[in-house]
Amino acid sequence: METLRERKKRRTREALLRAALELFTSRGYERTTVDEIAEAVDVSQRTFFRYFAGKEDVAFTVQEMTEAAFVAAVRARPPHEAPMEALRQAFLEGWEAIRETVESVVPVELYLRMYRTIESTPALLAAHLRRSAATEETLARLLAEREGVDVDTDPRPRLAVAVFGGVIRVSERQWSTSEDHGPESVRTLTASYLDQLGSALTGHWRAA
Amino acid sequence: METLRERKKRRTREALLRAALELFTSRGYERTTVDEIAEAVDVSQRTFFRYFAGKEDVAFTVQEMTEAAFVAAVRARPPHEAPMEALRQAFLEGWEAIRETVESVVPVELYLRMYRTIESTPALLAAHLRRSAATEETLARLLAEREGVDVDTDPRPRLAVAVFGGVIRVSERQWSTSEDHGPESVRTLTASYLDQLGSALTGHWRAA
DNA sequence: CAGGTTAATGACAGTGACTGACAGTTGACA
DNA sequence: TGTCAACTGTCAGTCACTGTCATTAACCTG
Known part of the structure; x- marks a missing residue:
């Protein structure tokens, strides 16, 4: 006690x-x-x-908790899942656990407001991106270990994580500038963007 | 005069x-x-x-010039090239022009040293990532215009640019921590990583 | 529960990045 | 050459952050 x-x-x-x-x-x-x-x-x-x-x-205290929760969620994914799939599932399914983690310290509503403040304050956005980079490094090592490859010679772990991080950032940005601020909207946005990755990377976008 | x-x-x-x-x-x-x-x-x-x-x-004065040069190189790409191809070619072919731009202000060698300093100084790394994010936004709008899609409703421009930016960052990081600091090595590294993108995003990495 | 130990705090002084205000100096140009 | 505008230096002040030291308050032991 x-x-x-x-x-x-x-x-x-x-x-x-x-x-x-x-x-x-x-x-x-x-x-x-x-x-x-x-x-x-x-x-x-x-x-x-x-x-x-x-x-x-102080500004990132809560963020830090959610990042840790996400890394834990990835770590808990079954080994048979492919890397990108593990990241995707951890993000989409881990949402509720992350929400509870936050609520134990501050009201979720305050957390969401703080998130928008971070996105709209240059100094905080910079810090946020650097922190994300650090988290990505952790995830890259994690995935490399899961798959039994060497993170320093095989670029795929860092590439995969960088791409996933990019998708997350695009959804977050879209979310923080849009009207719908419900916590659910990030999930659907992220899922949709992950699905569109392939078509974003290949060929032209203009309908023929 | x-x-x-x-x-x-x-x-x-x-x-x-x-x-x-x-x-x-x-x-x-x-x-x-x-x-x-x-x-x-x-x-x-x-x-x-x-x-x-x-x-x-001051620390980013030269960086700023190279970023502007890269954006210009993308803008100069022929319209028939697909978005990702335009980014790739602009980066790989624009190298020499960028090098000359730098040399007109400071010795390239000093620029390279400064780059390493940025990567290894937390405060500067954060600023660098935020600046990259700003550049990515510019590129997303550029590509969207090229392809005739709306950057605010179609996520593909931002997704493509985020992925490309991620690849660049991974190569830069690898380059700045490796022994070979020749300016040529970033090119080959980036080209190689872009080629490995597909296999990094699909399935398992462990050879069956 | 008295008295000593240790952790937490406050008060103070100092550094470094940055800004505003004002006065002095030096090129530009009629 | 004298006037104007641009450029610069000086000074004072704010804010984030750190080291130091004395004070307070919780803890623990006899």
Whole structure:
């Protein structure tokens, strides 16, 4: 069980996280100072930096959880599935588990708002893409191991993951700029885009 | 022709650029301060910020030129080429033109060193990926126009460009971490990876 | 439960990127 | 050659972030 000290720490951390996301999504990321976040929770600025490595770090706390959940979902896929199929299924079926993971920390609605803020804030978008690159590296190694190939000599693991990542990013972008913000719409969008990959890569697009 | 004032400005700008790249690649990006760059050229820090939007901005000045050159190369492709083929040819054939563009500002060798610095510096890698995303958006619109489809309703332009961008990134990464740093090796690597795309996306990789 | 240990916090000072304001300087051009 | 506009330096200030040290509060042991 949890000691009093640990409980206090957890509460401070969660309060900082919630305050930060609330401020980022309402006032905007750049127009929010670390001092304001700390003040909203009534701790010193120094304390904020003891809980989070930086202003950017808070913004991605929830993202980090979902990424970890996705990697876990891929890891749990049966070995007989082909690589791309495993990625596809992990994404489409793992949705509910990811949603629950999020809800245990912040309201899903806040998470979705934060996602849009990330997409529309250049500094955060850059960080997001770099984090995605890191996740892709993890996935490439994972798939290489599943298939028994060497990730450093065989380019296919990294290629497959890069392509999958690209599809995800296109769906996310489409989702975050469209009207329909239901969490379900990303799933259908991603599935549809994965299906259109082949026709996107071959020949002309104009109907003959 | 150029007025004296313009000549002075251009010289200051190029001096700042060269000094910055030299310092970034030798001492490291984060261990270089803007004050040091300004001091190396004997101007005030304020002047540096009048020529470049920020420390990050200098680091990508040459990159920006190569990206523009690539977009131009794609634009110059004959319309009968299919989208992916146009991207492929623009990249493989446009190499020499890009090289010349670079050489007109800084030694290619410095450009290559800077590239490695970008790949190995988290903050710069993030910025690089965001810039790539912006370029991909430009290319998607370009291809959509070529093919006469609507980029906002037809996902194929963005998908194709995302996949191509993914292949480029994988080759660049492989190149920047390998021994062979000749500028030719990126070409062969990219061509080879594009050829392996199909087999990376379908079925298992393990030889039966 | 008193007293010592350790973790958490606050207060303060300092660095580095960046911006705004204003004054001084130097090319451009009549 | 003198006036105007562009360019530059100086200075002050904001914000993210870090190191240091004293203080507080939880923990644990006798």
